Amino acid sequence: MVQNYRYADTYACGGASRSSVAHIVIRCWSAVAMLNEMLRRDRESSAMAPWWVLLKAKKFQMRQLLVCGLLSCLAFAAPAEVMSPAQLHFLEVNAAEPEATQAWRRGVYIWDSRALLNPATRTDELSRLDRTGIQRLYIGLSAEQLAQPEVVRTLDAVAITLRKRGFEPVLLLGDPDWMAPEHRASLIAIISKLKSVSFSALHLDLEVEQRGWPVPAKHVREWLDTLKHVAAASPWPVEISSHYRWFTEEMGGFPCAPCELPSIGVSKVSLMIYTRSAERSAQLTEKIAQRWPAVRFRLAQSIEPQLAPEETWGGAAQALLQEQDSFWRARLQPLAVGGIDWQEWEYYPTGQQL
Numbered sequence: 001m002v003q004n005y006r007y008a009d010t011y012a013c014g015g016a017s018r019s020s021v022a023h024i025v026i027r028c029w030s031a032v033a034m035l036n037e038m039l040r041r042d043r044e045s046s047a048m049a050p051w052w053v054l055l056k057a058k059k060f061q062m063r064q065l066l067v068c069g070l071l072s073c074l075a076f077a078a079p080a081e082v083m084s085p086a087q088l089h090f091l092e093v094n095a096a097e098p099e100a101t102q103a104w105r106r107g108v109y110i111w112d113s114r115a116l117l118n119p120a121t122r123t124d125e126l127s128r129l130d131r132t133g134i135q136r137l138y139i140g141l142s143a144e145q146l147a148q149p150e151v152v153r154t155l156d157a158v159a160i161t162l163r164k165r166g167f168e169p170v171l172l173l174g175d176p177d178w179m180a181p182e183h184r185a186s187l188i189a190i191i192s193k194l195k196s197v198s199f200s201a202l203h204l205d206l207e208v209e210q211r212g213w214p215v216p217a218k219h220v221r222e223w224l225d226t227l228k229h230v231a232a233a234s235p236w237p238v239e240i241s242s243h244y245r246w247f248t249e250e251m252g253g254f255p256c257a258p259c260e261l262p263s264i265g266v267s268k269v270s271l272m273i274y275t276r277s278a279e280r281s282a283q284l285t286e287k288i289a290q291r292w293p294a295v296r297f298r299l300a301q302s303i304e305p306q307l308a309p310e311e312t313w314g315g316a317a318q319a320l321l322q323e324q325d326s327f328w329r330a331r332l333q334p335l336a337v338g339g340i341d342w343q344e345w346e347y348y349p350t351g352q353q354l
Contacts, residue, residue: 104329107136107270107298107341108348109172109205117145117154126165128350133322136339137162138172138203146190155197163198171197171236174205179219179226187226188233195235201267202236209243217254220246224260231265239268241300241341247271247288258292270300270341274311278324282331289335299328300341303348313342318349 110116115125116139129137139158145151159169171194178187191202208215208223231238246257247269261269271288273281285299303321305314313321325340342348 103338104333105135105168105339106133106325107138107168107170107339108132108134109138109140109341109344111140111172111344112346113139113141113145117158122158122161126161129167130165131350132318132348134342134348135166136168136170136200136341138170138341139199140172140174146193152194152197155194155199159198168200169198170201170203170239171199172203172205174207176206176208176210179206179208179211179223181222181225184226184229187230191230191233191235199236201239202230202234203239203241203270204230205241207241207243207272208246220255220257224255224257224264227261227266228264234265237267238265239270240266241270241272244271244273244284244288247292247295248284249291258295262294266295268296268298268338270298272300272343274300274302274307276310276313278327282328285328285332285337286335289332289337293336296336296338298338298341299332300343302343304343305347314347316349321349 115121116137139155141151148154162169173187173190175187177183204227206223206226208219211219227238227240240261242257245251250256250259258269271285273284275281281299281301285297289297301324302312303314303316304312307314313324321342328337328340
């Protein structure tokens with residue numbers, strides 16, 4: 001297992017060509033976190049690697065920590081204006097709480113964020129969110145919202161408010177057209193426009209299947225290339241949601257997504273395993289997390305009523321969703337799976353019954 005630490009080396013060096021020291025530091029510490037988790041899993045594994053492999057990995061770990069420490073000194077010694085607020089926030093959080101990313105967090109997709117962004121309805125929306133125990137908020141934006149002249153100021157104010165109340169604000173973007181090379185620049189332009197907002201991460205819901213089925217290998221390649229370009233442009237850690245099929249096994253004739261994601265700068269994957277069987281989703285996630293230790297995973301589940309009954313938790317009371325959350329946490333957190341994400345907020349029950 002430990003031999004996979006090479007992913008972390010590639011991941012850290014992938015940002016070395018960037019002009020911003022902050023970008024390099026962010027990637028460097030992300031690589032350290034990934035390596036630490038891989039070593040921890042290997043210590044707990046019944047199939048522990050040979051001692052000489054562990055020693056080699058430990059030496060690499062110490063070298064990586066030294067490099068990241070020196071880069072951090074350079075970053076914090078540099079004038080603050082060379083780093084965006086988003087970069088400064090990332091460094092601050094990771095310096096103060098290096099293991100925070102390993103905690104179990106509930107998340108929810110908020111594709112329609114109008115109630116959250118509107119000052120007139122924000123208080124009620126926050127009160128509703130408070131009652132759920134959800135911590136990660138994936139905040140979607142419509143084209144109309146993005147076109148508003150005050151969108152950056154509004155989002156920054158919302159992000160600050162959310163963080164003060166204990167939430168983790170994550171920018172959510174998703175349009176299958178962006179995976180095509182000719183439309184990629186539109187996504188990069190949005191990231192550039194919002195780069196000063198202190199989001200905790202950028203979450204991309206780019207599902208390669210939405211460009212047509214069956215999926216040609218070319219579309220998988222373009223998907224991964226888009227993620228690479230986004231990671232190079234983003235001031236925030238980049239995460240994705242994806243159907244689990246791309247992680248169950250290497251698919252002949254297709255690029256290996258989990259092999260490439262760490263090296264191109266994708267920090268986390270929410271696995272879309274839409275099934276009403278909690279045991280089935282737990283088993284699949286366990287298998288995937290064990291197969292790809294260099295990738296950090298979360299589990300995504302649906303509460304959308306329009307899906308088939310066997311694919312969604314739609315109609316369930318909040319108490320049942322919380323019960324399932326406890327089940328998944330007990331099964332998956334030991335494998336460094338970071339939490340559960342619910343699709344989507346519009347259908348999330350906030351009372352005892354729907």
